[in-house]
Amino acid sequence: MVWLTGLPSAGKTTLARLLGDELRGRGRAVEVLDGDEVRRHLTSGLGFSKADRDENVRRVAWVAGLLARHGVVAVVAMISPYRAARDEARAASPDFVEVHVDCAAEECIRRDVKGLYRRALAGEIANFTGVSDPYEPPLRAEVTVRTDGESPARSLGRILDALEERGCLGAAGTVAPWTS
Ligand SMILES: Nc1ncnc2c1ncn2[C@@H]1O[C@H](COP(=O)(O)OP(=O)(O)OP(=O)(O)O)[C@@H](O)[C@H]1O
Numbered sequence: 648m649v650w651l652t653g654l655p656s657a658g659k660t661t662l663a664r665l666l667g668d669e670l671r672g673r674g675r676a677v678e679v680l681d682g683d684e685v686r687r688h689l690t691s692g693l694g695f696s697k698a699d700r701d702e703n704v705r706r707v708a709w710v711a712g713l714l715a716r717h718g719v720v721a722v723v724a725m726i727s728p729y730r731a732a733r734d735e736a737r738a739a740s741p742d743f744v745e746v747h748v749d750c751a752a753e754e755c756i757r758r759d760v761k762g763l764y765r766r767a768l769a770g771e772i773a774n775f776t777g778v779s780d781p782y783e784p785p786l787r788a789e790v791t792v793r794t795d796g797e798s799p800a801r802s803l804g805r806i807l808d809a810l811e812e813r814g815c816l817g818a819a820g821t822v823a824p825w826t827s
């Protein structure tokens with residue numbers, strides 16, 4: 648599974664969608680598990696405490712594992728701010744590829760795709776990652792993309808390169824099974 652982690656507005660959803668489209672174009676079955684949809688459909692009862700965020704990650708990792716077991720490439724796009732929870736997901740998956748979607752906080756605040764930074768900075772939202780809640784960056788992500796310094800297409804290319812390097816994509820133009 649491919650696990651994208653990063654600050655709000657860093658580019659996780661954008662890259663997950665691009666990666667999903669690219670892999671589908673290569674004949675792979677793909678499911679994108681995006682934080683917003685996950686919270687709407689799978690974990691709607693959970694909030695934003697550390698315990699709830701960790702439980703959110705645990706449930707998504709479990710579902711992604713089920714998909715992976717059937718040859719589906721699970722692309723997870725979640726802030727997933729706590730390192731230990733991500734490492735737990737990694738430990739449970741034979742093919743975990745962690746992508747650090749890295750972007751300077753100032754640029755994330757400038758983008759403010761959903762207008763939530765503005766509200767968090769105004770004190771209207773508690774436990775907002777990057778403002779009033781911690782983000783623990785990965786220490787050994789398989790790939791780090793700097794979305795404040797490169798285009799989405801370039802970031803996608805770097806993720807694909809990393810997947811290719813790890814033998815996850817098969818030979819060019821083929822659709823070898825996801826290695827596990
Ligand atoms: N290299 C890049 N990769 C991804 N997004 C980029 C890049 N460069 C600029 N952007 C822009 O940054 C924004 C990222 O928004 P996106 O919704 O993908 O963030 P997110 O990480 O999913 O945020 P959230 O955690 O709030 O869901 C988009 O407007 C996108 O076009």
Ligand SMILES: [Mg+2]
Pocket residue numbers: 659660661681682683724
């Ligand atoms: Mg998103």
